Amino acid sequence: MMRRGLICSLALLALVVPELVAQSSQFGIRGLGLPGRSSSARTLGSGGSMGLFDGESSLNPAALWSLPLATTVLTTSQGWRTSTNPAGTGSARDNRFPQFLIGGPIPSSRLALALSYSTYADRDFTLATIGTASPRGVPIGVIDTLSSTGGINDLRVAASFLVHSRLQVGLAVHALTGVNRLTSRRVWEDTTFLSTRQSSELDYLGYGISAGVIYRPKVGLELAGMIRQDGDLTVRQDSAETGSVDLPITISAAGRMAVGSRLAVAAQITRRDWSVANSGIVSQGGVAAKNTLEYSAGLEFSRDPRRRDHQPIRLGVRYAQLPFLVGEGGQPREIGFSAGTGIRFARNQAGLDVAVERMRRTQGSAFSETAWVLSIGVSMQTGGRTGLR
Amino acid sequence: MRRLLLLVALASAASACTERLTTPGTCPGLCPGGEVAVRDTVIPVTIGSDSSFDGFTGLLEATSMLLSTGPALGESRGVVRFLRRGDSTIVNDTVVALPAVDSVIIQLFLQRRDTTVSGLELELYRLPTDVDTLATIAELDGLMTPATLLRSVTIVDSAKVGPFSLAFSGPDLAGLAFAPEDSTELVIGLRLTAPGSAAARFGTGRSGGQGPVFLSYVTIESADTALRNQFVSRAPSRSFTVRPPSPPLGTGELQLGGFPATRTFLRFTLPDNLRDSVTILRATLELDGIAPLTGLPGDSVRVDVRGLLADFGAKSPVIGNAGSSAFMRVGDTGVSIDIASTVVFWQGETPLPPALRLQIGEEWSSFLVPRFHSTRGAGPAPRLRITYRPQFPFRGF
Numbered sequence: 001m002m003r004r005g006l007i008c009s010l011a012l013l014a015l016v017v018p019e020l021v022a023q024s025s026q027f028g029i030r031g032l033g034l035p036g037r038s039s040s041a042r043t044l045g046s047g048g049s050m051g052l053f054d055g056e057s058s059l060n061p062a063a064l065w066s067l068p069l070a071t072t073v074l075t076t077s078q079g080w081r082t083s084t085n086p087a088g089t090g091s092a093r094d095n096r097f098p099q100f101l102i103g104g105p106i107p108s109s110r111l112a113l114a115l116s117y118s119t120y121a122d123r124d125f126t127l128a129t130i131g132t133a134s135p136r137g138v139p140i141g142v143i144d145t146l147s148s149t150g151g152i153n154d155l156r157v158a159a160s161f162l163v164h165s166r167l168q169v170g171l172a173v174h175a176l177t178g179v180n181r182l183t184s185r186r187v188w189e190d191t192t193f194l195s196t197r198q199s200s201e202l203d204y205l206g207y208g209i210s211a212g213v214i215y216r217p218k219v220g221l222e223l224a225g226m227i228r229q230d231g232d233l234t235v236r237q238d239s240a241e242t243g244s245v246d247l248p249i250t251i252s253a254a255g256r257m258a259v260g261s262r263l264a265v266a267a268q269i270t271r272r273d274w275s276v277a278n279s280g281i282v283s284q285g286g287v288a289a290k291n292t293l294e295y296s297a298g299l300e301f302s303r304d305p306r307r308r309d310h311q312p313i314r315l316g317v318r319y320a321q322l323p324f325l326v327g328e329g330g331q332p333r334e335i336g337f338s339a340g341t342g343i344r345f346a347r348n349q350a351g352l353d354v355a356v357e358r359m360r361r362t363q364g365s366a367f368s369e370t371a372w373v374l375s376i377g378v379s380m381q382t383g384g385r386t387g388l389r
Numbered sequence: 390m391r392r393l394l395l396l397v398a399l400a401s402a403a404s405a406c407t408e409r410l411t412t413p414g415t416c417p418g419l420c421p422g423g424e425v426a427v428r429d430t431v432i433p434v435t436i437g438s439d440s441s442f443d444g445f446t447g448l449l450e451a452t453s454m455l456l457s458t459g460p461a462l463g464e465s466r467g468v469v470r471f472l473r474r475g476d477s478t479i480v481n482d483t484v485v486a487l488p489a490v491d492s493v494i495i496q497l498f499l500q501r502r503d504t505t506v507s508g509l510e511l512e513l514y515r516l517p518t519d520v521d522t523l524a525t526i527a528e529l530d531g532l533m534t535p536a537t538l539l540r541s542v543t544i545v546d547s548a549k550v551g552p553f554s555l556a557f558s559g560p561d562l563a564g565l566a567f568a569p570e571d572s573t574e575l576v577i578g579l580r581l582t583a584p585g586s587a588a589a590r591f592g593t594g595r596s597g598g599q600g601p602v603f604l605s606y607v608t609i610e611s612a613d614t615a616l617r618n619q620f621v622s623r624a625p626s627r628s629f630t631v632r633p634p635s636p637p638l639g640t641g642e643l644q645l646g647g648f649p650a651t652r653t654f655l656r657f658t659l660p661d662n663l664r665d666s667v668t669i670l671r672a673t674l675e676l677d678g679i680a681p682l683t684g685l686p687g688d689s690v691r692v693d694v695r696g697l698l699a700d701f702g703a704k705s706p707v708i709g710n711a712g713s714s715a716f717m718r719v720g721d722t723g724v725s726i727d728i729a730s731t732v733v734f735w736q737g738e739t740p741l742p743p744a745l746r747l748q749i750g751e752e753w754s755s756f757l758v759p760r761f762h763s764t765r766g767a768g769p770a771p772r773l774r775i776t777y778r779p780q781f782p783f784r785g786f
Contacts, residue, residue, distance in 0.1 A: 030421055031786050085419060129416050135427045135670065135776045146420050184781040186425050188670070192727050193776065196668040200783035237783065285421055285785025324786075327418055 025369050026083045027332050027361050029125050031286050031324025032204075032233075032245065032277070033151050033180075036098055036119030041075050041377030042309070045340015045355035046298030047316020049266040052224035052254040053214060055114070055160075056101060056379060059252070060212035060226040061170025064112040064160035069349070069381035070104035081371035085326075087129065094124065103158070104383070110162040120154040123180050133188075141189035152178035152204050152233070166216040174208035176233060176247070206233035206247060220258035227251050235284065245280035248272040248291075248323075261305040270294040274323035287325040294320035298338070307344060309351060314340040325363065332363035342377075353377040422785040427670065427778055430663075434771040436764045438656035438744075441638060442703040443649040448522045448629045451753035452596040453500055455630045456511075456579055459586025462683065462756050465632040466529045467579035467591060468520055471603045471623040474567040474575070478621060480609055487621070491606045492558035493565050495577070498599035499550055502589035503685050509544040509587050513555065514578040515564045524631050533578055539564050544589070565603075575603065575623075588685050588756060593628040601625050635758055641766015642679055645692060645759045650752035653761075654703065655771050656744040659735050667777040672732040674745065676761040677769045678722040684756035689718045691750030692759065696731040700742040707746050708734065714750065717759055724759070732775065 028034030039048055040056035052060040055067040080093045096119070103114020126147035132139040158172035180202040187195045208230035215223045230247030254268035270293070277289040298316025302308040315338070322332040340355035354376050361369040416424050454467035477484050495513065502509065514533040540555050557565055567575050581589055592599025603623040635647035644651040655674075663669070674694060684690070693714045695707040708731065715726040734741040749755060762768030 026419070029419060087419070127416070127420055129420070133425075133427055135429055136774075142425075144416065144425050146416070146422070182422075182783045184422070184425065184783070186778070193670045194668075194729050194733075196670060196778050198668060198778070198781045198783075200781075202783070281786050285423075285782070 025081060025361060025371065026085060026125065026367065027322050027324070027326055027334075027363070027369065028122050028151075029127065029148075030326045031121075031281050031289055033121035033123030033324070035121055035292075035323065036151075036154070038099065038118040038120075038154065039075075040073055040099060040101075040379075041340065041353040041355045041375040042314065042342055044357060044375045045314030045316065045338055045342075045353065046266065046300055047296040047318040047336065047338050048294075049254065049268045049296040049298035049316050049318075050256060050264075050300065051296075052212065052226055052252060052268060053222060053256055053266070055103075055112070056377070058099065058101060058116040058118040058154065058156050058158075060214070060224055061114075061156075061158035061172035061210060062160050062168045062212035062214045062224065062226075064103055064114050064158055064170055065105065065162050065168045065214075067104045067112060067114070067381075070383045071102070071379055071381045073099070073101045073377060073379045075099035075375060075377040077373055077375040079371050079373045081369060083367075083369045085367050090128075096122070096124075098122075099377075104381070107383070112160040112162075114156075114158045114160075116154075116156045116158065118154045118156070120152040120176055120178070122151040123148050124151065135193070140193065143187045145183075145185045147183045147185075149181045150179045152176050154208075156210075158210075168214040170212045172210045172212075174210065174228075174230065176206040176208060176230065177204060179203045200238055203236050203239075204233050205236075207231050208247065210250075222256045224254045224256075225252065233280075235280075243280060243284050245284075246276040248274045248276055262302045263299060264302075265297070265299045267297040268295070272323065277323070281324065287327060289323050290321070290325070290331050292321040292323050294318070296320075307348065309342055309353075310344040310348075312341060314338075314355070322361070322363075326367050327363065329364040329366065332361060332367070334359055334361040336360070340375075349381040351377075351379040353379070422782045425778060425781060427776060429774065429776045430660075432657050432659065432663075432773045432775060434764055434773075435656045435658050436770075439643055439654065439763045439765075439771060440703075441642075441644045441651045441653045443651045445652055445748075446650050446752050448649075448753055449627055450595060451593050451629060452599075452751050453590040453630075453754035454579065454593055454628055455588070455590055455632060455754070455756060456581035457586075457588035457632075457756065458581050458583055461586035462588045462685075463633060464526050465581075465588070465630055466526060466533075468516065468524070468529070468576065468627070468629055468631060469579065469601045469625045470518070470520075470574060470576045470627040471567075471601070472574075472626045474603075474605065474621060474623050478607075478609070480611055485609055488607050488609060490562055491608055492556060493562055493606070494602075494604040495555045495557070495565075496602040496604065497553045497555070497579075498592035498596070498601075499544070499548060499553055500590040500592055500596070500599060501685055501688055502544065502549060503587050504546070504549055505686050506583050506585060506587040507546050508584050509589065510541055510582045511544055511553070511589075512541045512580045512582060513539040514580065515539055516576040516578045518574045518576050520576055520578070522627075522629055522631075526631055526633060529578055529580075529631055533580055537564075537578075539577065574626075590685070590754070590756075593754075594625040595628075601628055630753065638760075639679075639766075641763050641768065643676075643761045643763045643771070645747055645761075646690065646749035646752055646755055647758040648753065650748075652746055652748040654697075654705070654744060654746055656700070656742070657773055659743045662779075663775065663777060664736055664740060667779050669729055669733055669736070669775060669777045671727060671774075671776040672729040673774045674726045674728050674771065675774055676724050676726075676759075676771050678724075679760040679762060679768070680722070682717055682719055682721050682757050682759060684719045686719060688755070688757060689716045690755045690757040690759065691716050692724055692726060693748050693750055694726050694728050694731065695746050696728075696734050697742050697744040697746060700744050705744070705746065708741070717757065719757065723761070728773075732773070 101116035160170040210228035252270040256266035296318040342353035
């Protein structure tokens, strides 16, 4: 009991840290940033392949019905990353809270509701450049840093309805909002030149809607689908509207199959037509935005079929194209391998899930990045079971 | 499994607070918004708005007495009026009459001299107490006669800076008496002589520890033998330079310092874009001199620049402690002073007037009198070279 408490305390300590500025990868510098995953730690452990079936993720509103009780989920991630670009190689680490959800079934009904927050696009970065400038004809060493904190958040209100025992449907509305606080600094080697700091704020506002379905054609097999339409994202700089960016339609499908009583395998494919954002991105200085495809596959092995979420082994692989080019050339992409597990305690009303991902992102030969990402999700459930389960 | 989770939780707790964000970048390739742009512009002083004025400070505020002879730097004399010395003193809480003076030391502090000239002699004269700051060189020279000469001392070539102590005793003390009929005051005059042109600076009473001191040594009988040797010191109440006025300013000239001490005001017209939308990196005030600066070899003068809080003309108040300065040395024909810390006050929603007041650091105390071209003459007028950074184009994706 003590040990369990210690684990929980440490986990909570890890979560209750001051909100720090965080940095996504260098592939989040251009465009709207690095797209978020909207996934819980348990989904990330299987490569994201089970996200459409996971009520703790914010992907498929129909999956909310899988939450057995009123549930609160908080996910945090810590990344260690090494980036290489034409300027050199650098290591960075970051911490952020990409996913929060509170929701669950309405007692004595076929309805489940949830409110969630997740990262839609992460644009935290700091770029340092060392060079020379000759403001009065004499070369002087300078250090420039360009940094951005913030990103676009996805606030979602979702409902799931159990049509019958084999079919769940869901609907959600999304509000996309966020701020990029951009700062440019220059420090001169010659201190007779004053160091400078200029800053600006980009803020965003947009809306979207998503619908999803989960269908069980037979025992042990589940199919899921999701479609999401996001509208225009209004961009304002320092409170003045500067343009808008069309956001993509997301179409995703997945299948999960039980192999025996302990093993489940799943695969998922997702397509986003980010090219609709290209004109808006390019007109505001971006390089380009391209459509993306994302594939993932994974498995979950349960040591105890009666407590499937207690100490499972999750493995997954994921390949995804990234929408925003950091430079001219091919489209950036990432591939990741993940593993995860979790425990349930307090009569299965609390859980701790952990996922570790090894990721590699590249665009051509000029830009590459490897990263370890540790994700921890804490979930707590309250209330009694509904009469319909 | 629990151990694993424990380790993971510990690792997460240890790492959650650590962030290192910086990644090397190549701009403009990778940086949204492009490169940091830096531009340079020269803003001339507004035509007709540059003027020199005197009357801000008085002669008694000098920190140096200027002594000179010969045509190179003109003629200058020094006058020191010591504080009154009473006729009694206190010994062991008892007032006793001041007995006869055993000896006297007059201490002067040499701040700088012309080291290229040998044979410098410093002459001390007893002057009447009615000599004041209105005295002229001719009047003083009329009073500095062999009859009033107290001491003539050679300033050896190795003496460059430091105190000079002149001891008087015996019959020499007669000339140093604090005359009761003259309100017990003592005034001495200082004159420098040399085979040719020469000059030196001595400290005044306002120069801190470098002012003249008059020490009277007396013997007072006392039961406490530790108190037998007494001295009574007097600092100067006034010490000043008597020097002809600087040559009048010509058309198209600006002056700093001199006799009387002069200050200069400059006004600029700042373009709108520099007022509100750029970051000033460096602002250099550039002044071109009329002629190479003359003075004691190796001497320098500090030029102070301050912004104005409000522009009321010559009586404009300046910004408190914010300012810039640069040194001019003998032979310099111009000066450049970085004043970005002042120019930034000319920006923003409530800018201060784009105007400057220039003065030398120690007025009335330097042979160096910088003179610059103004907008009223044919020479290059004062100007402000501003290096600035336009607003970074943040909007780029």
